[in-house]
Amino acid sequence: MSAAPPARRVFLGLLPLRERAAITRTLRTETVGGILLLIAAVVALAWANSPWSESYESVRHAHFGLSALGLDLSVAHWTADGLLALFFLVAGIELKRELVVGELRTPAAAALPVAAAVCGMLVPAALYALTVWVGDGSLSGWAVPMATDIAFALAVLAVLNTHLPSALRAFLLTLAVVDDLGAIIVIAVFFSSGLNLWALGGALVGLVVFYVLQRRGVRGWWWYVPLGLVVWALTYNSGVHATVAGVAMGLLLPVLPRTGAEESVGERTEHLVRPFSAGVAVPLFALFAAGVSVSPQALGEVFTRPEPLGVVLGLVVGKTVGIFAGTYLAARFTRARLNPDLSWADVLTIAVLAGIGFTVALLIGELAFTDPAAAEDVKAAVLSGSLIAAAGAAVLIVWRNRVYRRLTEEEERDENRDGIPDIYQRDRPTGE
Template identity: 65%
Template sequence: MATPPPTDRRQFLGLLPLPERRFITDALRTETVGGVLLLVAAVVALVWANVWPHSYETVSEFTVGPSGPLHLDLPLEAWAQDGLLTIFFFVAGIELKREFVAGELRTPSAALLPVVAAVCGVALPAALYALINSGAGGHPGGWAIPTATDIAFALGVLAVVGSHLPSALRAFLLTLAVVDDLIAILIIAVFYSSGIKFWALGLSLAGLVLFWFLNRRGVHGWYLYLPLAFAIWALMHESGVHATVAGVAMGLLLRCHTEGDEEQSPGEHIEHLVRPVSAGLAVPLFALFAAGVSISGPALREVFTQAVPLGIVIGLLVGKTVGIFGGTWLAARFTRAELNPRLKWADLFAVSTVAGIGFTVSLLISELAFPDDPALADKAKAAVLVGSLLCALVATVLLKLRNRHYRQLCEDEDRDSDGDGIPDVYQQVR
């Protein structure tokens, strides 16, 4: 019998390199805990806003901070939105930089599928929202609300219903979310920044140059970087460009490759320190001040009968799922990538549904899209909550159907018969 010709098709969702697998495991462990805290904070916000609405509004609107030339006398809600989320986007910037130098995005062939998936997962929800809001009474300005994936919320759901999801699927979800975060911050910077003050922007950029220079020269000391980072953030906030852009920029400027005898790059070291603050404090506190919307029978009916909330729900549930899955399938179909034989396309569809959970950034864009219409912003937030909940429920059903298979895959990946700390699957002769 003739020997089949060799193939150079690259396997998609195959076994991760061991160092990458360990990094992903550590990162996702922190994000999973943060995701659970995020869910708790969202529930607390909903109860607080609906049982004691006056108290919730009073605390949210309580103003703290110096007035001065940078106008930092802000309500607590604004501090959470512009300040705490900057920490979240700082970690996202480091993640993105690391993906470019050491992760899935370091080579064009490996980066193609998650990048195409993320782009399609942004484009289709935006298109569906715009289509639903194209008629009279629609508000097309909210097109970006259903485009974002919330990795912390998604991992919180996986912690409850998909704890045995194979590491390759988790890594794909994380890489997808990193690219998604980059697209989100570009959307915020381009479409939701206004009244640019170039003097403040110029000084903020000068601060970023100094930040990069000190990092490249190997200068250490939190007492130096923290005041500099705050100054960069405050100037970016005053410039009219959304302040979270400063966080992403600083994250991207950190060096994320090792030099000499370093065990960790500066970026990885700082990410290890800051990620728990982001996942365990910054994002849950943001959710506490952003997720407090009125939930009632009429309000829920409006989610499915008015153009803005309906566009958001359809964008998250249908647009994100179909966009991510369809983009990935097409990219794999027209490249040399073939799916890991131990997985099925149904597994990727389930993960695509998980990626439809849009919370943190979607709530942020809800505020930015309708700054002069708080009532409409609250409807958009309610739609984000409903759409994310529907995605979580659908994903739960899909993942439970394959949970026994996932459990077996994880046991095979983790088995270490000789107890040397290296799973057997990495010691097999290939």
């Protein structure tokens, strides 16, 4: 008797209850942070285009810090190099959790989101390169349209008051996590210059100490906060972008609880840091990075000069094509079966939504273009591309929202009031 063929994995199926709860907690905080991010971006644009625009530039370029330690930075640099390190610390913890207990823990589970995310980075970069090659522009900004901003995307969902099912939200979050990893690699490899090997060696020694303390179970913020600041300062002075220190420390934190503990060190750290990262650090970065001119002439240059046009096309077209094609081809190759309650139109919706590339795209744009005028054009392009992607995703989400409402209500129904949704007490596949 021949063996039965292996069961086909369900793509975008019902998440395991523990994973769904963790993602719900994460996205709740990011949604609030995303709304604050939108407010900060609007304030920055209004301030930079008001009669008080000179005060915006004065505050943005005001310097403070410790010159003796090489840390006399402008306000804009403190928010980009300092506060965003906390954003990348949380990203490192998220990535570690995905690798250990999430969608990336096994090759079969990781194939679809990784293929989608990688294609969603490569296609925008290639489209940017093609655009600037045709227009005889600069290739410097090839990495700008690669990143997805999960907070901005969730803010769009919150404003629309939609009912996106947890599987689609988890897929978007996993795409953003892999995107963050790609951004970290790009920043570390392509935007590090003038390496100071002594400072870099000191940062590595600090990370080893950080790891040893974790392995020995040493607890107490008075150990880790000073050590983290030292590692960050040494990384900054080494010539490697300081945000890399944040993700390195995040990856070193355990995400599995120790025996007898209810939560891991990584989860506890994330719960403490994420609200500040999402609610303060990222909005402050947006406040001092998103203030660009929105005059008709400036907006006209976005769609006529090759570099900003490449960014817009990369975010709006490249992200959509890359993520959708990568997902479809990976599903065909792995013979994954799409959740019958959803359709490929829902994958397209997430692909369009992932074209919102605000925070990390602005950061890479500042690193890629040292000329202020070129940097301002690219920032305007990031804003324009993200808004176009948000508008396109909004149309698709509203079109499918009736389906999403039904699925979300089914996921959340708890008629026996035992704290466990009824859908998890039925005999149905979970997508595992």
